[in-house]
Amino acid sequence: MTNNVISVQKINKIKPKKKVLLVINCLQGGGAERVVLTLGQGFYEIGYEVHILRFKPLVQYDLSQNLNYHVLKFKPYKLIPGAQRRDRVFARAVDKYVMQYIGQPDIILSNLDRADSILSNSKLLNITYIIHNTVSLLYKFNKNHDAEQLKQRMIDIYAKHPCVCVSEGAQKDFIKSFGNITPTTAIHNPIDRDSIRKQADAFVPEYQNYIIHVGSFKDAKRHDVLVKAYAQTDQSMPLLLLGQGKHKSETEQLVSQLNLTNKVVFLGFRDNPFPYIKHAQFKILTSDWEGFALVIAEALVLGTPVISTNCPSGPSELLPQNNLMPMGDIEAIADKMKHAMMNPQQFKALFDENLLPVKIAEQYETFMESVK
Numbered sequence: 001m002t003n004n005v006i007s008v009q010k011i012n013k014i015k016p017k018k019k020v021l022l023v024i025n026c027l028q029g030g031g032a033e034r035v036v037l038t039l040g041q042g043f044y045e046i047g048y049e050v051h052i053l054r055f056k057p058l059v060q061y062d063l064s065q066n067l068n069y070h071v072l073k074f075k076p077y078k079l080i081p082g083a084q085r086r087d088r089v090f091a092r093a094v095d096k097y098v099m100q101y102i103g104q105p106d107i108i109l110s111n112l113d114r115a116d117s118i119l120s121n122s123k124l125l126n127i128t129y130i131i132h133n134t135v136s137l138l139y140k141f142n143k144n145h146d147a148e149q150l151k152q153r154m155i156d157i158y159a160k161h162p163c164v165c166v167s168e169g170a171q172k173d174f175i176k177s178f179g180n181i182t183p184t185t186a187i188h189n190p191i192d193r194d195s196i197r198k199q200a201d202a203f204v205p206e207y208q209n210y211i212i213h214v215g216s217f218k219d220a221k222r223h224d225v226l227v228k229a230y231a232q233t234d235q236s237m238p239l240l241l242l243g244q245g246k247h248k249s250e251t252e253q254l255v256s257q258l259n260l261t262n263k264v265v266f267l268g269f270r271d272n273p274f275p276y277i278k279h280a281q282f283k284i285l286t287s288d289w290e291g292f293a294l295v296i297a298e299a300l301v302l303g304t305p306v307i308s309t310n311c312p313s314g315p316s317e318l319l320p321q322n323n324l325m326p327m328g329d330i331e332a333i334a335d336k337m338k339h340a341m342m343n344p345q346q347f348k349a350l351f352d353e354n355l356l357p358v359k360i361a362e363q364y365e366t367f368m369e370s371v372k
Contacts, residue, residue: 017049021098021105025074025114026056029269030216031189031294032111032132033061035166038190039109039364040067042357046365051102053094055114060271072097074114083117091121098124107368110161120157128368129158131165134173134313137220137289141177155181162371164364166292169313183371188317189292190360193351196301200274207265210238211337212280212304214273214295215287217245222309225328226286227254227264232334235263237281237341242267278302282344284337288327290314297355305347307336323347 020043022036040050041064050067055074063069072094080086098105108127110119116129135154141147158174159181165171171186211230215221223241230239241251241264248266255264267276277283283299285308293314299306300318308315310324325336340347353359 017047018107019051019103019105020048020107020109021051021053021102022109022111023053023094023115023119024111026054026058027052027063028056028058028060031291032130035130035132035189035294036109036111037061037064037067038192038195038357039361040064041192042190042359042361043107043364045358046361048106048361051105053098055118068102070097070101074118087118088121091118091123094118095123107364109164109364116157120160126368126372127161128364128371129161129163131158131163131170131174131291133291134170134289134311136173136177137312151177154178158182162367164367167290167313167317169317170291173312185367187360187363187367188355189294189297190357191294191297191301191351191355192357193301196274196298199272200278200302202272203275205276205279207238207240207276208279209281210240210265210279211341212240212242212276212283213285214242214277214283215285216243217247217251219247220287220289221245221247222286222288222328223247223251224254225330225333226284227251227258227260229286229330229333229337230264231258231260232330233337233341235260238263238265240265240267240276240280242270242273242276244269274298274302277304280304282307282340282347284340285309285315286325286333287311293318297351300349300351303348305340305344306349307340307347309333318352319349323349 022040024036027033040052044050044066052067053070057071074090077086077090080089104125106126108124110116110129119127155178162183164185164187165174166189168186171184213226217223255261277299282305287309289311296306296308296315296318307323308319309327310316311327325333
């Protein structure tokens with residue numbers, strides 16, 4: 001009888017695991033998708049049951065068996081007329097799915113505008129948005145003739161739940177753009193140091209003594225500035241461009257016009273970019289904006305020197321002043337590249353262990369407790 005009582009007492013002391021749900025449109029391609037998987041691992045390591053819900057089945061990453069994956073396809077709902085109505089109807093389907101197959105999570109983290117718009121209509125509790133970008137620059141508020149209408153639509157979405165911005169710069173921009181519409185904080189993206197180091201040892205690239213740029217060929221990355229600045233150096237090191245995107249063909253044309261075809265290498269998208277980063281003489285970033293600049297932190301993990309434009313958020317929070325360059329200034333960027341080509345080691349910087357997934361997951365947990 002006594003043993004039974006003790007057993008019951010022990011069972012009662014065993015608390016069910018807390019649940020975290022990360023929501024994103026798909027797991028294909030970009031940095032935010034990688035962040036979701038890494039953050040999920042961080043929550044797993046601090047004892048959470050981790051669920052990831054996506055709206056498209058596409059996957060371009062190896063998926064850890066420690067996490068639980070769900071797909072609820074948005075495509076059938078595209079037949080519903082009107083974007084906002086469509087999102088409202090789909091949000092009901094999301095709520096029903098989550099309660100049936102997961103249960104009410106202790107934390108729900110929404111990632112990128114597709115998920116944010118849908119979850120702004122959700123009745124689930126404990127939702128927080130992760131703001132992965134510098135919103136005013138991403139949405140071109142100063143150039144978009146529909147800016148005020150767009151801003152109001154975004155205010156309607158983001159005022160409904162707390163927001164975590166992935167850098168202090170992104171948080172300042174968010175508040176400047178929308179006002180103090182909701183509780184916000186800045187929490188940097190998690191960096192899986194051990195996984196990055198392991199992947200970096202998968203192979204040795206065929207290239208030697210090169211400069212690397214990793215990033216999609218899109219407006220923010222300013223490949224045009226990078227190539228023009230590189231043209232002003234002696235090109236003693238080849239420039240490797242890793243990524244895909246809408247501006248790739250324009251960049252290829254620019255490389256041809258500047259007679260750099262034998263010096264600039266287009267690598268395309270690679271599942272594992274880390275060996276290229278590890279073996280580079282230095283990494284360069286010429287962006288006009290970033291959310292956090294994930295690629296900088298990843299390079300620091302591998303001990304690769306980095307130089308970057310001092311865009312409004314991200315780089316200055318990760319790199320010393322000496323490693324930074326003014327945005328869009330081709331001559332200044334060329335000058336910094338020349339110095340880096342002569343002595344890359346002067347641009348090495350330390351990796352901050354506070355970026356490890358466990359530390360970042362703990363910061364999320366603390367913030368979520370504070371806003372309940």
